[in-house]
Amino acid sequence: MDEPLKLLMKEFRALREAHALAGDHLPNCFQEMKGEFLDYRPREMLVARFPVQEKYLNPVRMLQGGFLTAAFDNVFGPLSYLAARSICSTIDIQTHFLRGVEAGDFLTITGRVISRGPALMHVSGEAHGGRGKLVATCSANIVIQRT
Numbered sequence: 025m026d027e028p029l030k031l032l033m034k035e036f037r038a039l040r041e042a043h044a045l046a047g048d049h050l051p052n053c054f055q056e057m058k059g060e061f062l063d064y065r066p067r068e069m070l071v072a073r074f075p076v077q078e079k080y081l082n083p084v085r086m087l088q089g090g091f092l093t094a095a096f097d098n099v100f101g102p103l104s105y106l107a108a109r110s111i112c113s114t115i116d117i118q119t120h121f122l123r124g125v126e127a128g129d130f131l132t133i134t135g136r137v138i139s140r141g142p143a144l145m146h147v148s149g150e151a152h153g154g155r156g157k158l159v160a161t162c163s164a165n166i167v168i169q170r171t
Contacts, residue, residue: 032064035106043111054098057091062132069136070103076129086124092131092151093119096162099135100147107137108145108168117164129154143168 036050050059054072063071072095080091097117104112125131135149148163 028064029061031066032061032070032106035066036102039105039109051098051101053094054102057095057098059095059098064106067107067137067140069134070099070106071132071134072099074098074131074133076125076127076131078127081127084124086126087129087131089119089121092121092125092160093117093162095131095133095151096135096149096160096164099133099149100162100164100166103135103137104145104147104166104168107140108166111169112145112166113169115165115167117162119160119162121160123153123157123159125153125159131159138163143170 057074058077059072059074061070061072074095076087080087082088096119097114100114130153132152133149135147137145138148139146145166145168146163147166149161150158151160151162153159
């Protein structure tokens with residue numbers, strides 16, 4: 025594991041302990057989508073990759089849009105938590121679908137913190153398919169819950 029990912033896991037453990045969150049594993053939703061973190065810049069950027077699983081296809085055999093948005097949310101959630109150093113909640117999320125994604129492909133999601141204030145954060149991201157083509161963009165507003 026390279027240094028950015030070691031730092032990511034260290035920060036996750038410290039925050040989970042500080043907020044008395046159960047377990048030290050990644051969220052079930054991230055695990056269900058078989059996510060894998062690829063890169064991390066503290067409080068700025070997080071990259072993860074997700075395989076496009078057969079069970080997430082729509083009737084025309086393309087990735088269903090809700091699962092693509094879930095992949096974004098699986099990056100935005102940890103990124104906002106790490107950036108705010110506090111529990112956060114997404115208050116809206118908007119995805120723009122640009123092209124289809126087939127089973128067997130991979131999505132690489134890059135999430136970035138665009139703006140962070142004391143109560144709100146704005147994040148945005150891009151999803152690229154296995155051949156490097158942009159398949160979707162997404163943005164979300166997140167409320168920081170100070171405890």
